[in-house]
Amino acid sequence: MATFITERATDIVLVLFLFSPLVICYWSSTWAILDIYLFPSNQTTSGSVSITVSIIIMGMAFVMQSRLNDCMRPDQPVKNVIVTRIYSYVTAFAIVNNWRGIWMLLDRYTGVTMIGTCWNLIGGVMGLVLMRAYRNTLAPPGAWSLDVNTGTPFTVVTLFRSERGSILHVVDVVFSVMVVSSLVLLTWRGKWQLLQLSLTLALNNDLWQVAVTAGAGNALLLLLCITEFPARKLSAYLNRERPILQVVFEDVLVFITCYMSVMYWQGMWDLLRLLLKGSDSNLTQWLIHILGFGGLMVLRLSRTLQFSGFFIDGEFPEGLVLTPAYVSTLLMTSSHNLKNSTDTCHEKSNMASVTTVGAEVTPPDNMDSLVEVLESTHM
Template sequence: MRGSTAGLPETWQGSNTTYYTLITVLDLLFSSLVVCPCVVGYWRSVWTLMDIYVFPSDKLLSSTVSIVIGTIGHLFFLTFQTVLEARFHPNRNRILFYVVSRTYTVCFAFVCVNGWRGPWDILSVQTNSDIKNLTVMTSVGLVALISMRALRNVASPPCVIVNDNVKGYFEVLTMFRVTIKDKFSLFVLDCIFSVLVVGNLVVFVWRGLWIIIDILLFPNDPEHSTHGSLILGYSIVGLVYLIQPFMRNLCSRLSGAPRLLVADAFIIVSLIGTINVWRGLWKFLDLYFLPDDVELSCWMGLVISLVLLILLGCSNSLLVRGVYIDAEESDGRCVVFPCYYLRLIFQQEKLKKLNKVQKFKSVDHNHIAVGISTVSQIVEDTCLKENNVL
């Protein structure tokens, strides 16, 4: 659910402004109207099924189980990421890679939902949900993330699309970028900090803003509250993308703390829109998708969302993994959200055509052609840098 645009090309040679703008708009619509509803549908389904099946009469025990699943699961996938990356690759066995990678995504997605459900419900049990307490907790979480330059980790669809690319499929970045080859003890501490500190701060911020919206937006009218969240959320997300060129230009002229603060302010506005979209879609499913049979509704939502995302090649959008640093991109790209789907597909097609042209020229004029493997590597590297997913 997190991402970076570091290293991603702006456009392609020969692409005019109108064409690129059209593809950009289609990507945003795809993210908002297809990817985001599927991601929310999956998360709502797994979350609610855990409520139904795991100690439904004891919320504290149920949330503790989720915390254990989330923490151990995250640490497992962080620790064994290099092993998975080394052993599974389509060049060795394409079918095996596909099966293992998608199984990995399914398991990690389940871990991610539990990693959020546990702390969220523990806070609901142990703390007061009045607006004053929520405001304080949310503010503390925001300040802590801003101080660590980790605010961007609150990003989620519809502001992010994470594609299922081969290279780096199993990679999970940590806060301090310590690798297992450096020193194992430091790597473990880095993993624990990334999961328990950064990850839980993100949950605190999301929960606080979500419940504040519950309190303020038609609290006694579920239908109006749902529709209001959808309208408000998509309006803010649309506004964020409209002003993105201006914000990018502004950030490219700034440096240091001013640039970081402007980028963080922009992220906070997008976060408010994102949470409203999620809340609206979640409650919309509760109200209108088989409301008389919640269990069936959740199972259908889980299967449909998961299968559709896998077929579309963006099932990694379900995952909340890795830690990214605020404003790490050059110039104003720190305020550009990685919402790339059609653009990457068309880019790959252009690179394939370029490869054919170069091969043809090399035959006719004895020029050195760009090899297929080189072009494939360019595509993979581009997709990886775009996703340098969390």
Template sequence: MMSTSPRNARHGAGKAVCHTISDFLVIVLIITPAVNLFWRGTWNIMYEYLVPEDIIISSWLSLAIGSPVLLLAGLLQHSIRRLGSWIHGKSKGWHHLYLAVYVYVVASASVAQWRGFWNLPTYYLPEWVSIPGYGVTAVIGTGLMVGLRIFANGGGCPAGIIVDFEPDPFRVPLRFHTDRAERFSWRFALDVFFSVFVFDLISFAYWAGYWGLLDVLMFPEDLCFSYWVSLGIGYAIHLVTIFLQFPVHKASRNLRGAKREFWKRLALEDAFLFVVNFGVVNSWRGLWDLYDCYFLPDQPKLSAWLSVGIGALLCYSVCAGRTLGGIGVTVDGEEEDGTGVLLSTYAEGHEMLPWLKHLRKREEDDSGNLEALRTFDTEGSRKANDRTSASDLAGNQGTAAYLIKSSANTEYLI
């Protein structure tokens, strides 16, 4: 096998760069603002209509509405998946409608649960609204997420998006993988509770801590300017991590095998994900509060309804409705091929990540040339090389399948 010529390699790399940049623009200019609009609108609708005269009761009602819906989505996932398969066999159009309704209900319930999480500490623990309070919350949230190996779930768009092409969109991956048995048990029920409620509460602590610190430390005297700076920081971090993910992925993939290597890989992935997630928090803070500054600030009810409608319509129209909200847990360090650090792309529902595919092609060509030079080796060496090549091929095929994934906070069907 001959390696690709320098001219073809440059052409392939240039095409991949253009593809990645266009993908970046779709995510940061359409999908992320739309998802943020939907969450802000749903949040503010609850504020305007759900016992607006008593914010404490309103927050408890939000929690009482959102949490049971999410728990039922986890507990009944096998029945929901079977019904989805049956509808898909009858009519793809009805299946799309079924998915759209499911996504809307789950996303709205996620907003309701987070609204309860976010508001209640403010009123029951007023000392929490301070630099020490936010700092302690951020440290506790970060420590628990790292210790429980759920740090990958602390992000969201623009780093993690979910397109509507996954063959099993109703699956709710759980922390301890009891969902794979496809049968109800008390262990499964506890896994759902921890994955949907407890781990979401930990994610809230992470977000609320860093969001609060940004509120009190980043230009508090000029809030709208602070939000613009936060948005710029978030998008800049996302752009940098798009290019940084490839060397990190390669380093992570090389750290596989021994248990000691696992902990090194986990530390590397968590360090990278910390940067990614910090960018996501900045992006969301900037967008959310800029909408408050500029999007019909004198007409809050109209602003809320338009936010929900425009946000949902934009996401559904670009087949990214599942990015509006979802449940499930991704476990840090489980992917030995390093794909745990790869960011989502809008086009990944159709093909492998362009840059990674180009780099893999070059690696395969180089491996082919090296194998040709070894043809005069002994029979034993050839068998060893065959085993190594087969192992690498299996890893590449597994990686390609894994990349057709939906996140910044779910597992994916392989």
């Protein structure tokens, strides 16, 4: 018991003070680099190009996933690592472009107002809840993916799990990329700007705003980490007894977790901006960019940045997994054996089981591929 508590405490410290800052370093620096080089004098053109680039890359990720998976060879581990890390970098770059482009165009044509912010939040939350896709708003420190050896590292899961090769799959891909991603962004934008506008009214000092958001975000996420396992047990119980209530409970939990993550991100993002004030933005941003992705790659967490698909509310019968079991899996288990470890993700049964509430969504034919994705995903 003492060993478990020690490992869990170490996990929490690593998540809050090492892993998550590296993710924010990558996002912040990539966003800033695009601001510097991609049509800096024309906000509309810059945002439009970012969206176009992201759609092309994410579309190719869906189309080419089977061919890329076929290229993986168990006897070529070095090649596999190189290819998967390049894939993680490219898809992560696409996600940042997508968010930046849409965010910039919304700023340009709708402005930043309290009323508009509330409508963004309401529209995003209601749309995702109605589609049972609200869990896709999770992000570090609330969700992680580990760089483990799976047979299908390039598999991208669509929301409705349609069969590949059919016209419905094409519609599913387009809908997932265009609609679900946009609703996730609207949810984050609404929470981010609501917090930003509220703090601006209450505090005029930038340093105090950073202290409040970063401090509160860390404190609340720490509380979430401590209460995660009881929450998972309750979620598992509701799955057996009241499946609909499991979805409601997890949506509430995800909403709280997402808002905590927004507070954490905004605080750390603004802190990074204040620390870099007055420095050579070009060189500094590139160094932070390399540090962010390189650090996550060395720590075997670079898949957290990549585009892995969409998941369904209430999908796991053993409850929702949030923060990663890092010390007890990655540091204590070799990369080759991690995928088969019985302790991966605290309980492998949680990741290897896929169920739906009311059978509204049919699991895909290629269930083995989906299971491998879920085995490596802490979400």
